[in-house]
Amino acid sequence: MRKILVTLLVMALALSMTPWALGEEASPVTCIDFEDGSYGFLGVSKPNGNAADATIEIADFNGSKALKVSAPAKSPYVGINVEGLLGDRLADLRSVSAEFGVDNAEDGTFYAVSGVIYCYVGEANDKVTGNWSVYMAKKNPNSATLTLDDDKAFVPGAGNYVEISKETDNYVTKKGGTPVTFYIDNIQFLDAEGNPLPLDLTAEYVAPSTGTDLSNLWALKDVVEFPDFVKSAGGWTQDGLEMPEDFVAALVPGSVVEIEFSSDNGDIWAVMPDSAAGWMRVGGGGNGTDYVNNSKSIAQIPYETFVEFLGEDVSTWGARMQCEASGNWQVFAVRVGQRVPQVTLTDAVTVEGFTVSGAGWAQAGVDALSEDVLAALVPGSAVEIEFESASGDMWIVMPDSANTGWTRVGQGTATIIGNKAYITFEQIAEACGSENVADWGVRMQCEASDAWSVYSVRVGKLVEIPAVKDFVDIEGFTVSGAGWAQAGVDALSEDVLAALVPGSVVDIEFESASGDMWIVMPDSVNTGWTRVGQGTDIIANGHAYVTFEQLAEACGSENVADWGPRMQCEASDTWSVYSVRVGKTAE
């Protein structure tokens, strides 16, 4: 009997210690300690060119589980779906805290590392940063907290997120070896009083959308899709389909075949198995090269490359087109279109008040162009319209043209790249019958053939962004500096020098507070210390392009040996260069 009583007592005691027995709810999770092995709410992020192909996993560190972040090179970034974790408490988030630890380096020694906690906040995802560091072995792990200033806040629904990076690694700096592995643990999100906010660990990480990566590529017009070209295979294995008639008809001079893909090695090319010239690889695998974007997700093979290996008569190219790569590959879409250069504006001025929308064939715009906009409308300039329309088209209307009256400009002829339409000064001048902007009238409007919205209109100098391939990296060109300071490499390697030929371009991936970037050749034999491309290089999408011809002109010689051994970068305000490479532009 006593045994039964004791047993009942123990059971009652045990039950009383479980909160659900009393109807209490379990304590909410307020700290990400990784002890349960889950981490679906975060993922590897690649926000810029310095971001590494990192791997993340849960591992033991300092006596508990932690998120282990490894990368073979460059800087690993981890993104966190903070809105998913915090739900409707996101707006209460004021501080992010975490613990950071590092492994010893390959040589068994501790080296200091540091990184950044990024918070993307507000409607415009403004970047707020705070540093973390593990600077001494006796302070490993070390904690860090980033607190937002009063004028910054997370906004639900705005796509705000948190990112953690490791950006300084003394082992790499000093020894040049593999970056040390670092660990993140005990992440907490705190409110204004410093209380940890409850977390929903079932949130799923979704990488922030950065749009389609069209780097190194052409834009396409008059596109013909290759239906159902969704294929996959192992390395050096081909698969494809018979080409539709309209696809073949579009294979004409000036066209380009575009392949959306992923592959283990970042490469893809076409195979024409039934060609009169024989079974033939085109654009890779030993038969030429293709243009591939930096994300290794889109490749383009110009018509001329097909001609090089198959001859000019398309009817002899055979019925089928296949794809192939050096590793496992998948192709999601194939299309052909006429290539047009990607363009952008420099020295652009915004037409204020041009956020308008309308139904199909309705016009809306601004009643008067400002003085600075009129001054920017000069030969070589263009109007850039950021828009959406159900029909995909967009043009402008000049209702008060002195010579031509109410006039449409660019209907069917505007260059449309993604969500932007470009209409040149020359197109407007021709349509309005005058190169004198005063004759064009005071109003400018937009129009499309179906419902449309215009988000912004700018006017600036129109520049083409080159399509580039066959890149040769300039090793060690991850540098940064203050405004008007230079940094770079002390010697260009033989393969880089060999790539610097007429038609080549130096492609600099960078960020600068001023938005500008150029090259300095400090040892130019003919011209001494020389800036190249200052204000004249093409800058677009975080890249600056300086051509061989610009370098030759600035250095007073087409002989690369006369340019001197060093190449540096410079900008007019604080800058970072993530990579520099030399590529070949289309002839």
Place this chain on the structure above:
Amino acid sequence: MKKILALVLALVLALSMCANALAEVDPSRRTITIGLWWDIYYDSENSALEDDPSYSGTESDELRFNVVKEIEDKYNVNIDFVNLTYAGTQDSINTSIMAGSPDCDIYLVELGWGIPAAESGYFVDLHSFLPEDHDVFTTHNVLTSTTYGGKEEAYFFTPMGMNNTYPLMYNLQMIEDANLEDPRDLYERGEWTWDKFIEYCQALTKDTDGDGVNDQYGFCGYINDVINNLTLSNNTTIASGPVENFSSTEVGECFQLVYDMYNTYNVCVPYDQTESASDSMRVAYFDGNVAFSVGATWILNSNAAYGPTSEAPLEFDTVFIPWPVGPHGDKDLNPMLQIGSGNSYYCIPVGVEDPELVFNVFYDYQNWFHDDTTLRDDPETNHWWIEETGRTPEFQDYNYEVQLEMLTRQQVDMYESLNVSLDWLQLINGEQTVAQFQETYRQQFQDALDAIFK
């Protein structure tokens, strides 16, 4: 017997190894740790000259290597330069000093965040343990200290060595052709003042071909360089402490001089109104029709003015001279080199044991040249700073001495890094009076300083 001998030998060997081991872990031997964000060679970790990747076999390399052993023996310490990373240095300062046990005996800091830390009481004032006639305060052969905001305390110190200075430079032949006295003589006599400078600029601004347009000018300079040096020459600063000085009388005098040079005396090359001014206004002097401009070795070098690689050296002599003394300046007291918030200095954190020992170790480490400044300023090492500035050795040596003198008289002014965007053209073009100009930006400077000194 052989066995016994072998045993004895082994014992002796073992004992000797123990003795070495004991010597290496001498518990009384202190390690002086210097925290910063790059790698410095040499320290007690280095056993060979080649440990420094930039070792080039010079005498100074050898002396810098040898001084470590000398210090170890003299003070019974090891020296350890620790690369904490930039963020780690700030982290260590903010956490370990606050906790009362600094991780390092000396830190390198940038003044932009070092000054607020000093304001929070994180660093030791050198005056608290060093005599007033110490080299760091007076002769500056090895180290120099700097103060800020009119404070007496000296928290920050740095090794002496060549760096950029911005003297006034002039075209000697133009002065001589105008039968004007050499400004060097005026300087020596204490007569090189703003008034005399304007007098010279007026005399040297001319329409030489009689077409009604000036084609020779008294002065040309990039406005930021000019303001930096005029404030120094008037013994004032714009923003070096918790209270802005942009609106002060002394700074106003500097602005008035600029205003007058462009709008009253008209003695300057017309100012470039574009963003290229930092280039164009620094190079106009080299056309040979400007008497005075802002000098710097790098400016002369980048224009191939002189120097061994210049294919077409200037055909006139350039002379460096300290800037003329302003109405509130003093020839003997004026600072001559502006230190901005991005400049790096060493400091000793509060809580360090025996800061005098720490300082002396660091001082001796930096004094690898054993007070022989000809080694520190070895022409073999510093030839660039010498050869680039003059047409002949006479002017090269003179200009080098002026640079050395200017390096010893440093003054903190953070105004350029406070993100206050000054529209200097308003002043240069006469679109604002000095009072209007000062009022336009006064509060912005104060707000920026409040953010630092909060």
